[in-house]
Amino acid sequence: MLKDVSRIEKGSDSEPFFPMTADELQRWASILRWVGLSVTTIGIIITFGSHYVADKLLVVQRADKAKAQERQKFAEDQISAAHTQAEEANKLVAALEARGQPRTVTPEQNQALRAAMRKGFSGGLTVPIIIASKMLDPECESYSKQLSDALAVPPEALGLTPLGAFTFQGIRIFSVGEAAADSAEKIRRAFQTVGIPFSPEPYQAKSCPIHPDVGVFIFVGYK
Numbered sequence: 001m002l003k004d005v006s007r008i009e010k011g012s013d014s015e016p017f018f019p020m021t022a023d024e025l026q027r028w029a030s031i032l033r034w035v036g037l038s039v040t041t042i043g044i045i046i047t048f049g050s051h052y053v054a055d056k057l058l059v060v061q062r063a064d065k066a067k068a069q070e071r072q073k074f075a076e077d078q079i080s081a082a083h084t085q086a087e088e089a090n091k092l093v094a095a096l097e098a099r100g101q102p103r104t105v106t107p108e109q110n111q112a113l114r115a116a117m118r119k120g121f122s123g124g125l126t127v128p129i130i131i132a133s134k135m136l137d138p139e140c141e142s143y144s145k146q147l148s149d150a151l152a153v154p155p156e157a158l159g160l161t162p163l164g165a166f167t168f169q170g171i172r173i174f175s176v177g178e179a180a181a182d183s184a185e186k187i188r189r190a191f192q193t194v195g196i197p198f199s200p201e202p203y204q205a206k207s208c209p210i211h212p213d214v215g216v217f218i219f220v221g222y223k
Contacts, residue, residue, distance in 0.1 A: 116190035177214030
């Protein structure tokens with residue numbers, strides 16, 4: 001028994017533990033090559049797959065970013081439009097409030113108009129200046145009186161006469177007669193200088209129910 005064991009132990013140094021033939025070794029080599037090729041193929045597939053997924057993810061992220069930017073721009077446009085509408089509404093409210101307030105000649109306008117009249121008529125008035133306001137309209141009559149005070153013309157050349165027939169809007173400056181045309185133009189320039197609005201169209205009437213011959217007539221219509 002001891003002899004057999006020693007023989008086996010001695011023979012283990014020269015003989016393989018799992019003895020294989022050449023065919024078996026070649027078969028295992030082929031298997032290992034296929035396994036290596038498969039692992040390589042799988043690695044290539046994983047690599048290309050990861051690149052594909054990364055590219056698709058980048059496209060999706062860019063699309064999401066573009067959509068987010070579009071939503072942000074839309075929101076900003078809506079906010080800007082809301083601000084514009086609010087500003088327009090505020091302007092409309094201010095205009096309506098201003099329209100409801102009576103017209104006034106400010107102290108600055110009064111002084112500036114007096115100075116312009118002194119400069120324009122330094123040699124004195126050559127034709128009468130008459131101010132007329134819309135009949136039965138307290139706002140028109142009050143504004144007419146303020147204008148007459150600012151014009152500071154001699155009392156005999158000034159008249160405050162309500163005219164129901166003249167129902168136009170704003171101020172019209174008429175001249176009757178060739179001699180009054182220059183004086184009317186000077187008054188227009190004075191009004192423009194101090195910022196008192198009036199109809200810019202020059203008008204020369206053939207006659208006027210207040211003064212049929214000659215003169216400058218400042219008609220104050222409704223606001």
